[in-house]
Amino acid sequence: xxxxxxxxxxxxxxxxxxxxxxxxxxxxxxxxxxxxxxxxxxxxxxxxxxxxxxxxxxxxxxxxxxxxxxxxxxxxxxxxxxxxxxxxxxxxxxxxxxxxxxxxxxxxxxxxxxxxxxxxxxxxxxxxxxxxxxxxxxxxxxxxxxxxxxxxxxxxxxxxxxxxxxxxxxxxxxxxxxxxxxxxxxxxxxxxxxxxxxxxxxxxxxxxxxxxxxxxxxxxxxxxxxxxxxxxxxxxxxxxxxxxxxxxxxxxxxxxxxxxxxxxxxxxxxxxxxxxxxxxxxxxxxxxxxxxxxxxxxxxxxxxxxxxxxxxxxxxxxxxxxxxxxxxxxxxxxxxxxxxxxxxxxxxxxxxxxxxxxxxxxxxxxxxxxxxxxxxxxxxxxxxxxxxxxxxxxxxxxxxxxxxxxxxxxxxxxxxxxxxxxxxxxxxxxxxxxxxxxxxxxxxxxxxxxxxxxxxxxxxxxxxxxxxxxxxxxxxxxxxxxxxxxxxxxxxxxxxxxxxxxxxxxxxxxxxxxxxxxxxxxxxxxxxxxxxxxxxxxxxxxxxxxxxxxxxxxxxxxxxxxxxxxxxxxxxxxxxxxxxxxxxxxxxxxxxxxxxxxxxxxxxxxxxxxxxxxxxxxxxxxxxxxxxxxxxxxxxxxxxxxxx
Numbered sequence: 257x258x259x260x261x262x263x264x265x266x267x268x269x270x271x272x273x274x275x276x277x278x279x280x281x282x283x284x285x286x287x288x289x290x291x292x293x294x295x296x297x298x299x300x301x302x303x304x305x306x307x308x309x310x311x312x313x314x315x316x317x318x319x320x321x322x323x324x325x326x327x328x329x330x331x332x333x334x335x336x337x338x339x340x341x342x343x344x345x346x347x348x349x350x351x352x353x354x355x356x357x358x359x360x361x362x363x364x365x366x367x368x369x370x371x372x373x374x375x376x377x378x379x380x381x382x383x384x385x386x387x388x389x390x391x392x393x394x395x396x397x398x399x400x401x402x403x404x405x406x407x408x409x410x411x412x413x414x415x416x417x418x419x420x421x422x423x424x425x426x427x428x429x430x431x432x433x434x435x436x437x438x439x440x441x442x443x444x445x446x447x448x449x450x451x452x453x454x455x456x457x458x459x460x461x462x463x464x465x466x467x468x469x470x471x472x473x474x475x476x477x478x479x480x481x482x483x484x485x486x487x488x489x490x491x492x493x494x495x496x497x498x499x500x501x502x503x504x505x506x507x508x509x510x511x512x513x514x515x516x517x518x519x520x521x522x523x524x525x526x527x528x529x530x531x532x533x534x535x536x537x538x539x540x541x542x543x544x545x546x547x548x549x550x551x552x553x554x555x556x557x558x559x560x561x562x563x564x565x566x567x568x569x570x571x572x573x574x575x576x577x578x579x580x581x582x583x584x585x586x587x588x589x590x591x592x593x594x595x596x597x598x599x600x601x602x603x604x605x606x607x608x609x610x611x612x613x614x615x616x617x618x619x620x621x622x623x624x625x626x627x628x629x630x631x632x633x634x635x636x637x638x639x640x641x642x643x644x645x646x647x648x649x650x651x652x653x654x655x656x657x658x659x660x661x662x663x664x665x666x667x668x669x670x671x672x673x674x675x676x677x678x679x680x681x682x683x684x685x686x687x688x689x690x691x692x693x694x695x696x697x698x699x700x701x702x703x704x705x706x707x708x709x710x711x712x713x714x715x716x717x718x719x720x721x722x723x724x725x726x727x728x729x730x731x732x733x734x735x736x737x738x739x740x741x742x743x744x745x746x747x748x749x750x751x752x753x754x755x756x757x758x759x760x761x762x763x764x765x766x767x768x769x770x771x772x773x774x775x776x777x778x779x780x781x782x783x784x785x786x787x788x789x790x791x792x793x794x795x796x797x798x799x800x801x802x803x804x805x806x807x808x809x810x811x812x813x814x815x816x817x818x819x820x821x822x823x824x825x826x827x828x829x830x831x832x833x834x835x836x837x838x839x840x841x842x843x844x845x846x847x848x849x850x851x852x853x854x855x856x857x858x859x860x861x862x863x864x865x866x867x868x869x870x871x872x873x874x875x876x877x878x879x880x881x882x883x884x885x886x887x888x889x890x891x892x893x894x895x896x897x898x899x900x
Contacts, residue, residue, distance in 0.1 A: 317372070364413060439476070457494065550682065570597075740761035804825075
């Protein structure tokens with residue numbers, strides 16, 4: 257590679273798909289509630305009785321949360337919002353408390369708290385300002401600690417984890433200016449040195465959350481084939497102050513003001529071979545495996561947003577009077593209050609169940625974690641939007657402006673801006689639909705074999721049809737009846753029993769609809785993204801309903817008074833969710849997907865450019881859609897800094 261030469265990897269659709277497919281975990285050693293749910297097997301025993309933290313973890317976790325809450329009370333989130341920066345002393349305070357080692361085992365200097373308490377800690381931290389939640393999450397969930405803990409050697413764990421626990425902020429660097437969710441196009445390279453003792457890292461990484469202040473970073477780069485080795489996308493732990501690393505820009509966003517997110521350039525950065533995580537070519541698998549539980553940070557921050565929205569909506573709707581009554585007593589606002597409150601109960605239920613399942617370790621939660629991220633990010637956005645609507649003009653006004661004229665500084669518009677990123681972070685909604693759909697239809701693809709392959713010939717498809725018929729002859733009859741058709745099923749849940757019966761019936765219906773789609777489109781099913789997205793969303797709502805019922809029963813067991821209230825919230829949520837599920841089922845076969853794709857093609861062909869007349873585009877002429885980059889030494893000033 258010569259300086260000045262731009263590296264572009266042009267890959268076709270097949271290579272892109274094969275790259276992603278090769279990184280998937282294809283073996284299911286442990287049971288998965290969500291996987292079975294999509295197959296029409298609603299096995300409540302996999303999530304109920306609701307898993308709980310051990311007594312020792314609960315004592316340690318509660319003690320830590322008490323100390324964390326006391327510290328968070330001293331922090332000023334509006335200061336972060338005004339200055340678009342987290343004060344160094346805030347970060348030092350987190351380091352002193354052990355926040356940067358929440359999930360790091362005690363033997364490496366961390367607190368060793370379970371995922372359930374990590375989620376509760378993130379809720380507290382994120383409620384001060386979501387930027388703080390993003391900072392801690394990017395470090396602890398996908399930064400250096402998690403991949404080193406899961407895939408590092410003993411020597412790597414001893415070398416890196418104590419530093420991370422002690423306050424060394426870390427980041428995860430995957431995305432590039434022209435590479436988002438399609439890693440096959442990754443252009444950053446890690447070239448082995450002749451002596452085999454190191455790699456020379458070259459490339460540019462975009463949207464490096466924490467990258468501006470990171471001391472250590474995990475970098476994904478492509479190792480070329482060499483000495484009989486296959487190379488491929490590989491993960492490295494890199495010292496952020498290594499010669500040749502430049503943070504060329506600190507990015508600013510719609511929300512999360514204060515986030516230390518940048519553009520990082522690597523030019524001939526020498527990375528010792530002992531800093532490689534796993535083998536060459538395993539980087540993408542490491543990234544995806546790390547994200548399986550790392551994604552649960554998003555539901556935690558979404559639940560925190562929901563809880564705050566409930567509080568503000570309740571207080572404001574009681575205080576604000578219109579036409580002689582508090583606005584919360586008017587039906588239009590009451591409906592929003594009900595949605596916000598019931599949905600927030602479900603947000604916490606989804607988070608707690610997913611986290612407790614992760615802690616227990618006896619279930620495979622790759623689908624559950626993905627569903628939790630997808631569903632929580634979508635619902636939290638709707639909750640925040642409804643809060644702004646309830647607040648009216650004050651919801652659109654900034655907290656500082658409200659305070660300046662003597663009113664309570666409620667940052668409703670800020671929460672709307674801040675939660676929006678969760679629909680993009682760690683896999684956009686659209687990518688999550690495809691990822692989950694791939695897992696949800698995995699059994700069908702395995703049964704269909706070459707029927708689901710666009711490259712198979714007629715003879716291969718005929719053989720596959722015989723094999724598939726045997727699978728479906730046994731599987732389909734099981735979807736005809738189930739516990740959901742028995743009026744006495746799930747009686748231990750009292751007034752929630754009929755909600756669980758609905759989930760069971762809907763699970764079997766969902767499996768049948770998936771089969772019909774597979775039969776109709778076969779190899780073309782992957783292009784029916786509207787259909788697959790609705791299949792995924794139905795499963796997500798059913799998962800949230802089951803989680804809410806299980807949590808309500810757990811709370812009733814612990815405290816009958818609070819449990820009765822939890823039952824009310826779970827019932828309200830399930831009724832609302834059922835309406836969404838029924839609508840999604842209707843849309844599976846009655847939709848505008850085909851006409852939408854046709855219209856989109858004509859839009860892209862420029863047929864309707866006249867529709868754009870009559871406005872000014874202030875962005876025109878300001879730069880390319882995607883900034884070009886060339887390997888080589890940086891010509892920009894370095895924005896990197898340290899808080900300690």
